[in-house]
Amino acid sequence: MADQDLDQMLKRMGQTKVSRRGFLWASGLSASAAAIAACTPGSSVAPSSPAATSGSSDAPPSDAPSESAVAANIEKELFMLNWGDYVDPDNMKQFQADFGVEKFTYDTFASNEELLTKLQGGAKGQYDVSAPTAEFVPGMVEQGFLQKIDWSKVPNAKYIEEPFKNLWWDPKNEYQLPKDWGTTGIAVRTKIVKEEVKTWKQFFEVAPKYSGRIVVVDSPGDVFTAPLKALGYSLNSVDEKELGEARDLLMKLAPHVLALDSDQYNTKIETEEAVLGLTWTGGILELRDKPETADVAYYIPEDGTLFWMDTWVILADAPHPKAAHAFLNFIHGPEAQAKETMTNGYATCNSEAKKFIDPKVLNDPAIFVPDDVLKKLEGAKDVSTNPLRIKIWEEFKSSIG
Numbered sequence: 001m002a003d004q005d006l007d008q009m010l011k012r013m014g015q016t017k018v019s020r021r022g023f024l025w026a027s028g029l030s031a032s033a034a035a036i037a038a039c040t041p042g043s044s045v046a047p048s049s050p051a052a053t054s055g056s057s058d059a060p061p062s063d064a065p066s067e068s069a070v071a072a073n074i075e076k077e078l079f080m081l082n083w084g085d086y087v088d089p090d091n092m093k094q095f096q097a098d099f100g101v102e103k104f105t106y107d108t109f110a111s112n113e114e115l116l117t118k119l120q121g122g123a124k125g126q127y128d129v130s131a132p133t134a135e136f137v138p139g140m141v142e143q144g145f146l147q148k149i150d151w152s153k154v155p156n157a158k159y160i161e162e163p164f165k166n167l168w169w170d171p172k173n174e175y176q177l178p179k180d181w182g183t184t185g186i187a188v189r190t191k192i193v194k195e196e197v198k199t200w201k202q203f204f205e206v207a208p209k210y211s212g213r214i215v216v217v218d219s220p221g222d223v224f225t226a227p228l229k230a231l232g233y234s235l236n237s238v239d240e241k242e243l244g245e246a247r248d249l250l251m252k253l254a255p256h257v258l259a260l261d262s263d264q265y266n267t268k269i270e271t272e273e274a275v276l277g278l279t280w281t282g283g284i285l286e287l288r289d290k291p292e293t294a295d296v297a298y299y300i301p302e303d304g305t306l307f308w309m310d311t312w313v314i315l316a317d318a319p320h321p322k323a324a325h326a327f328l329n330f331i332h333g334p335e336a337q338a339k340e341t342m343t344n345g346y347a348t349c350n351s352e353a354k355k356f357i358d359p360k361v362l363n364d365p366a367i368f369v370p371d372d373v374l375k376k377l378e379g380a381k382d383v384s385t386n387p388l389r390i391k392i393w394e395e396f397k398s399s400i401g
Helices: 004-017 023-027 031-036 089-099 112-123 134-142 157-160 200-210 220-230 240-256 265-270 284-290 321-331 334-346 352-356 387-398
Strands: 077-083 103-109 176-182 185-189 214-216 258-259 276-279 295-299 305-314
Touching: 023 220, 077 176, 077 321, 089 321, 103 112, 112 134, 112 352, 134 185, 134 305, 157 276, 157 321, 157 334, 185 200, 185 265, 200 220, 200 240, 200 276, 214 265, 220 276, 220 305, 220 387, 240 258, 240 387, 265 276, 265 284, 284 295, 321 334, 334 352
Parallel strands: 077 103, 214 258, 214 276
Antiparallel strands: 176 305, 185 276, 185 295
């Protein structure tokens, strides 16, 4: 993918305000929902006294050194709230070894809505680092959930490619460090699903034949993409007629869906519990390299789909701010970052890391999207508070299975 094309795509994202999963959707959650989700189930993190929350507002450095161990004396714990299986295990172990971190707590959320519900419900001050989708950053800043990053402690930020800087969600590069980016698409077990499923339209057409064996990510922005694109509409549509047509497709799909699952959809595809999925690339692409799952395919739908980017942030009142900064710098060390792409199956924003990525991955069109496909991708607007979209989503969820 040419840098010029990526730059143009990101500029379009900036103009349309990408909202892959819709921050404002979470703002409307009921108080009771927020209360029951105050902490992640199974969390070993206890409330902690506030730590320093303000860092330098300077832009990421362009000529700073890139040592992996910038902070010589950091806290011995790090508490992370993240998507499931979203950091390479060897990188976590190496970070602990390099910095003497004795306890690395990794708790999960299944959607940006769940992340925000937890923070709104009382988890603020319990975690150090998280990875929301980029468009969530402004709302999280507004609600006081993030602190500015001290870029003097994250010199490896110099490797972030220019197209990923100064975008609308953080125009002064104060609050987030780009993590990776990717698409929403269709996962298929081709040895079972013999029909061609390379468009959203085809996805809906074949769904009844594979009833009970379809997995869908639990994310309204991604899910609305499918019917709207299948119908030839913008994934940002708030038109009553267009949303009504999208609702019809979703309600016809709902009885055939096995589960809404953002964490283990790849496992369901691997075991053939599901043979068709509305998914991301994470966890799917590695299945192609295993003999028993070599038939797994991931398609970026030819009728268009969603482009998204996730970010590293340091949460306000982080109990271990030094460890948090050290982790952000460590994870963007070129070799560590290359491992992230190899493990997660998402494209890196780090130019130097590409030198350490297997050429097979660099040339994989499902990860580093080719120019002709990139032009078909669309960023989302902040349409998540649209009452009709909310109503349709709740109706769809309640009709699953």
